[in-house]
Amino acid sequence: MTTQPSKTPAISPPVISERTGAICTAEIISVLKGDITALHIKEGFNIEVANQITANFMRNPGLKERSDGVPGQYVGSSHYRRDAAAYFAESESTRASVAALFGTLVDPVRGLFEALKRDLHTQGVKLRLARSAHGQANICRALSWSGAGPYALEAHDDVAQVLCAGRDYELAEVARKNTVVALNFYASMPEQGGNLRIWSHKPTTADRKSQGVETTGYPYPISYLEAVPYHDFNLKAGDIALIDGGFIHAVTRQSARGKRRLLLNCFLGFAAPDLVLWWT
Template identity: 70%
Template sequence: MTTMQGTQAPTISPVAIRERSGSINTAEIISMMKGEITAVHIKGGFNLEVAGEITANFTGNPGLRERNDGVPGQYVGASHYRKDAATYFGESENARPFVDALFANLVDPVHGLFEALRRELHKRDIELRLARSKHGRANISRAVCWSGNGTYALEPHDDLAQVLCAGNDYDISSVANNTVVALNFYPSVADQGGNLRLWSHKPTVADRKAQRVQTTGYPYSSAYLKDVPCHDFQLKAGDIALIDGGFVHGVTPFTGRRRLVLNSFFGFARPDLVLWWT
């Protein structure tokens, strides 16, 4: 039987990538939300001692679970992926004590970034808040260790499809009209591999339909991406990466230590409102 898959070569999308050392910059983040920057890799962006404590809090966390949604990995927190609003926000509420336990009494980088961005946006008469519904509200982060053992530890995917198809019960659906920023903090990285790979391809609705990933954005095949340029972010503990989640990205295979990422999403829902969720 003939399928639509692979019938059209993916369009090469221009990318603007910044890699630097130092602290995170709220002006840079706002530029990302406006679609002016594709990705930022900040080397040594947060304290290694804090990174080690978060890693230990993940390993011993009573809320540590195996994902059962077809994406291999272990996690603490909640993901909106393939869930209706009632399920996601219910899981977010149930997971909150375990997410809080990741950070214990630490002055952690996720809350620090959230508050810094909230203050900067407030100066511009823009509200930043956690996504919410009548079922509850999102958490500020989730912790994930991807565990795929094939060509990728996390298969190539985009984050826009799952937001676009989230449904009317979600307040995040409107963010899909703008840039969905994926925010990653790395408390622990692998001994070898585990790079964040970003392809120069921002799929359209038609592309997703042709690849049969229109509601999930996951996964895109290696054959589909074989002629698309890509960039590998070589990560170390304490690094921060932000990417335009509309671009295809994934995680290369790795060996050795657990690769742990603290992940959140955010973006403009309206010109005066930025939503944050996991």
């Protein structure tokens, strides 16, 4: 006899922290270690920088429509549904486009990366970009989701895509043993909607199989989550959010007119006790 996965999702209440002001590296490390599930820093980086990044995104020659079944526009590279050779090749070919998002601005993502790198070093931990024989990851990517249904980005988790990325990816070790952290800098937000919703459920491999999302983690049926509590982060331009990407999350429907929802995104996690990897 085989054991069937439960049809009722197990509830795992997230540990949520929200405050205003500059982000600190100790908080990031707390998310990496699983002590905090979701962190929302309001006014985490300069709004004028956010506005200029948005303008640079709109006129960026590397701006593309996603063609992997997830509706949206992007600048940069994504490991989602790509083998290592394709991902790192795209990372190398889009490096100039990612740099053009910032131009002469002080890059808030790289600034955070360098600060975290210094503080982890004092703890005997190395932080670096993921790499392979095919190249090296970019520091971030820019994303603007455009789903037209109840969610601009449907419910998903970030672990399945890392677990199933393939043997050529060193980042697979992160998902097998530790927390896959999604880090978002919000450069622009619509007047209504576009909130980050996180459900109190961290699916297992059996859960993913039961919902037909074992290799991608996307999208979970809304019916699967009906009885699961959730928390919405009401975001504004200049905010920063970090979440345990193992929890199911989504982006709520957004107003079709006015400002678009634009974020700078990357992932990070412990690949070994003395190594944290960073990728997109």
